[in-house]
Amino acid sequence: xxxxxxxxxxxxxxxxxxxxxxxxxxxxxxxxxxxxxxxxxxxxxxxxxxxxxxxxxxxxxxxxxxxxxxxxxxxxxxxxxxxxxxxxxxxxxxxxxxxxxxxxxxxxxxxxxxxxxxxxxxxxxxxxxxxxxxxxxxxxxxxxxxxxxxxxxxxxxxxxxxxxxxxxxxxxxxxxxxxxxxxxxxxxxxxxxxxxxxxxxxxxxxxxxxxxxxxxxxxxxxxxxxxxxxxxxxxxxxxxxxxxxxxxxxxxxxxxxxxxxxxxxxxxxxxxxxxxxxxxxxxxxxxxxxxxxxxxxxxxxxxxxxxxxxxxxxxxxxxxxxxxxxxxx
Amino acid sequence: xxxxxxxxxxxxxxxxxxxxxxxxxxxxxxxxxxxxxxxxxxxxxxxxxxxxxxxxxxxxxxxxxxxxxxxxxxxxxxxxxxxxxxxxxxxxxxxxxxxxxxxxxxxxxxxxxxxxxxxxxxxxxxxxxxxxxxxxxxxxxxxxxxxxxxxxxxxxxxxxxxxxxxxxxxxxxxxxxxxxxxxxxxxxxxxxxxxxxxxxxxxxxxxxxxxxxxxxxxxxxxxxxxxxxxxxxxxxxxxxxxxxxxxxxxxxxxxxxxxxxxxxxxxxxxxxx
Amino acid sequence: xxxxxxxxxxxxxxxxxxxxxxxxxxxxxxxxxxxxxxxxxxxxxxxxxxxxxxxxxxxxxxxxxxxxxxxxxxxxxxxxxxxxxxxxxxxxxxxxxxxxxxxxxxxxxxxxxxxxxxxxxxxxxxxxxxxxxxxxxxxxxxxxxxxxxxxxxxxxxxxxxxxxxxxxxxxxxxxxxxxxxxxxxxxxxxxxxxxxxxxxxxxxxxxxxxxxxxxxxxxxxxxxxxxxxxxxxxxxxxxxx
Numbered sequence: 150x151x152x153x154x155x156x157x158x159x160x161x162x163x164x165x166x167x168x169x170x171x172x173x174x175x176x177x178x179x180x181x182x183x184x185x186x187x188x189x190x191x192x193x194x195x196x197x198x199x200x201x202x203x204x205x206x207x208x209x210x211x212x213x214x215x216x217x218x219x220x221x222x223x224x225x226x227x228x229x230x231x232x233x234x235x236x237x238x239x240x241x242x243x244x245x246x247x248x249x250x251x252x253x254x255x256x257x258x259x260x261x262x263x264x265x266x267x268x269x270x271x272x273x274x275x276x277x278x279x280x281x282x283x284x285x286x287x288x289x290x291x292x293x294x295x296x297x298x299x300x301x302x303x304x305x306x307x308x309x310x311x312x313x314x315x316x317x318x319x320x321x322x323x324x325x326x327x328x329x330x331x332x333x334x335x336x337x338x339x340x341x342x343x344x345x346x347x348x349x350x351x352x353x354x355x356x357x358x359x360x361x362x363x364x365x366x367x368x369x370x371x372x373x374x375x376x377x378x379x380x381x382x383x384x385x386x387x388x389x390x391x392x393x394x395x396x397x398x399x400x401x402x403x404x405x406x407x408x409x410x411x412x413x414x415x416x417x418x419x420x421x422x423x424x425x426x427x428x429x430x431x432x433x434x435x436x437x438x439x440x441x442x443x444x445x446x447x448x449x450x451x452x453x454x455x456x457x458x459x460x461x462x463x464x465x466x467x468x469x470x471x472x473x474x475x476x477x478x
Numbered sequence: 479x480x481x482x483x484x485x486x487x488x489x490x491x492x493x494x495x496x497x498x499x500x501x502x503x504x505x506x507x508x509x510x511x512x513x514x515x516x517x518x519x520x521x522x523x524x525x526x527x528x529x530x531x532x533x534x535x536x537x538x539x540x541x542x543x544x545x546x547x548x549x550x551x552x553x554x555x556x557x558x559x560x561x562x563x564x565x566x567x568x569x570x571x572x573x574x575x576x577x578x579x580x581x582x583x584x585x586x587x588x589x590x591x592x593x594x595x596x597x598x599x600x601x602x603x604x605x606x607x608x609x610x611x612x613x614x615x616x617x618x619x620x621x622x623x624x625x626x627x628x629x630x631x632x633x634x635x636x637x638x639x640x641x642x643x644x645x646x647x648x649x650x651x652x653x654x655x656x657x658x659x660x661x662x663x664x665x666x667x668x669x670x671x672x673x674x675x676x677x678x679x680x681x682x683x684x685x686x687x688x689x690x691x692x693x694x695x696x697x698x699x700x701x702x703x704x705x706x707x708x709x710x711x712x713x714x715x716x717x718x719x720x721x722x723x724x725x726x727x728x729x730x731x732x733x734x735x736x737x738x739x740x741x742x743x744x745x746x747x748x749x750x751x
Numbered sequence: 752x753x754x755x756x757x758x759x760x761x762x763x764x765x766x767x768x769x770x771x772x773x774x775x776x777x778x779x780x781x782x783x784x785x786x787x788x789x790x791x792x793x794x795x796x797x798x799x800x801x802x803x804x805x806x807x808x809x810x811x812x813x814x815x816x817x818x819x820x821x822x823x824x825x826x827x828x829x830x831x832x833x834x835x836x837x838x839x840x841x842x843x844x845x846x847x848x849x850x851x852x853x854x855x856x857x858x859x860x861x862x863x864x865x866x867x868x869x870x871x872x873x874x875x876x877x878x879x880x881x882x883x884x885x886x887x888x889x890x891x892x893x894x895x896x897x898x899x900x901x902x903x904x905x906x907x908x909x910x911x912x913x914x915x916x917x918x919x920x921x922x923x924x925x926x927x928x929x930x931x932x933x934x935x936x937x938x939x940x941x942x943x944x945x946x947x948x949x950x951x952x953x954x955x956x957x958x959x960x961x962x963x964x965x966x967x968x969x970x971x972x973x974x975x976x977x978x979x980x981x982x983x984x985x986x987x988x989x990x991x992x
Contacts, residue, residue, distance in 0.1 A: 215746060216744050234496070234587065238494045248577055248578025266501075266582055270497070314494055
């Protein structure tokens with residue numbers, strides 16, 4: 150069609166039957182087992198899984214650091230094995246952490262060097278370095294040695310290094326680990342801004358708040374296999390309930406009260422236990438949806454019991470992850 | 479980021495391109511900056527040369543004169559330059575791996591071989607400059623006056639030393655990074671080269687079979703060339719010998735690095751991540 | 752040692768020590784013929800111990816810093832320095848063994864086993880040299896623990912010992928430099944060994960070497976005590992919790 154960018158038809162990431170085996174003492178370990186998925190340009194995808202599931206292996210292959218045993222991985226149509234140089238020009242990986250930077254060089258020197266490695270020409274390097282340092286909030290520390298940087302500053306420098314060549318695909322490995330809440334929030338804002346520029350992001354993180362705030366899609370990996378591929382909302386709802394309602398009522402727990410709460414339409418399950426001092430009862434209800442009707446029905450179910458306190462907590466991605474991990478084993 | 483307009487309004491993504499000159503120069507400059515602030519540059523480039531200068535010169539300083547002074551100085555230069563390269567050049571790959579920065583070179587748009595060549599070249603050039611400066615200072619203190627009849631040949635010899643040191647350090651560094659015992663082995667290779675390299679120990683002190691072995695070490699050829707720059711005639715054949723050995727190191731080192739990186743990507747043998 | 756399996760590490764270390772001993776001996780030949788080589792051989796055998804006693808001994812206090820176990824050490828009943836001294840004993844022993852092995856190999860290769868045999872009665876001098884080397888080794892690394900300067904400190908001390916101890920360069924050339932050598936490890940032990948080979952008494956040299964060892968041990972003890980106090984009171988420095 151006239152005017153349509155043909156590259157928008159090519160996925161930013163395409164993985165076809167990807168397998169990677171490792172030889173270890175005593176045999177072979179299959180880290181990735183015939184994994185297939187594709188990511189359209191501009192999407193942010195979170196890759197979740199327990200330790201050893203294969204997330205990092207996937208990132209290593211896409212970044213051309215590791216060769217697959219079989220199958221294919223493509224970045225904007227360029228095979229990471231057959232057209233490694235082209236793929237490297239489009240993808241950038243951010244590992245973070247205390248390592249991976251030259252501690253005796255300044256932040257600006259590190260970034261300039263990374264820019265050279267990424268193929269940024271000398272003429273544009275200086276301006277890119279200054280602009281990026283400003284963007285990640287490291288302008289004032291630019292001429293200080295990295296060994297004097299805090300953990301958060303190093304993480305921001307890692308991000309800047311990943312962005313210096315304006316990649317079209319960004320692989321982020323645990324970007325907010327070790328950061329305080331303010332730093333983490335700031336970093337998430339910077340990552341979110343990349344999506345506006347059409348950068349495709351593949352994110353691995355154990356902090357599900359990163360997934361919640363940044364990703365629109367979740368790939369769940371377990372024992373090297375892709376077990377789930379779903380939207381973030383669908384992932385959150387996979388836990389089976391939308392919220393946990395805790396109601397503290399005065400006095401002992403009559404069994405009939407728990408039964409009454411369980412019978413409320415929209416309540417998936419309910420349980421009760423005495424409070425630590427024994428003078429009150431705490432009723433916990435897992436509700437499939439939280440709306441005024443459920444609130445009213447719960448109030449009716451409580452009858453004449455004296456409601457002392459009530460809290461409502463939306464089901465978290467952590468609960469969804471835990472539930473999903475149990476299912477996949 | 480966008481690429482060239484293909485005329486139908488569509489644009490294709492054009493990846494960035496590598497540039498070998500940029501990779502070599504920028505990597506060399508970066509390595510020089512790193513090594514300049516590392517204390518081991520002082521230990522390897524100042525302490526060690528002055529120590530060997532004292533050992534070699536002081537016991538016979540009354541008997542040293544003229545061309546012998548140049549030969550001794552060039553011998554100490556080359557011997558301690560190589561020792562400095564063992565840390566400064568050979569150790570680069572090992573330190574990159576230890577600090578977790580190696581993966582940047584391996585996944586770069588730039589060819590990792592040019593990047594590492596630049597780093598090693600920067601380190602060896604710095605090593606030679608620091609060693610020469612130290613020995614110049616030491617010579618002043620000891621009152622040594624070398625004779626140099628062919629200064630241009632001497633400078634050419636120093637340039638050849640940097641090239642040869644780079645090739646040798648790259649080769650040895652690539653060999654050692656694939657073994658767990660890299661640190662121990664790199665500590666062990668420095669002195670044998672001093673023994674066999676024909677630098678501070680003249681080749682005449684070695685048994686004949688060992689002299690053949692010495693000729694596989696480029697330093698022995700460089701020593702002959704640099705010493706000839708003192709009194710002439712200039713031993714161009716020695717420079718040729720150095721060129722041949724250096725070329726062998728360079729070819730082997732280049733292929734080894736390629737093999738090592740390919741193998742690492744295939745078998746995950748290096749902790750690159 | 753777990754991270755670097757001991758067999759290849761010990762083999763490559765001993766190889767390097769023997770190679771250096773040979774190099775120093777042959778440099779003596781270059782400088783002064785057979786007699787020069789004989790002179791240097793004696794010094795080179797003693798110098799062979801310094802790889803362990805001055806350089807490798809630095810791992811003893813550094814290990815606690817690297818692994819974060821120093822706080823437990825500091826809170827134990829005895830001064831941490833005493834623990835370091837006890838842990839250093841095997842390293843000092845390794846230095847003596849390394850020197851003997853180097854002497855045997857280089858003596859055999861260069862035809863100087865007779866000199867080694869003549870040195871044998873003076874073994875206490877070698878032991879004293881290893882102890883004084885260990886004392887100075889523990890001292891020089893102390894201020895550098897946790898910094899980038901660790902290798903520079905023991906390399907500097909080794910270079911000073913090589914040049915000023917009389918191992919390879921005859922003394923008696925310059926009063927100030929001889930005085931410096933007199934407070935460095937190995938100086939008196941090497942002089943005593945050469946005296947013993949000439950049939951002269953060497954007891955005074957042994958006492959002098961032991962005095963040097965005691966002096967450096969005291970300086971090291973004070974230094975570690977001061978660093979421990981600084982860590983406890985200011986929370987800064989290599990030995991802070």
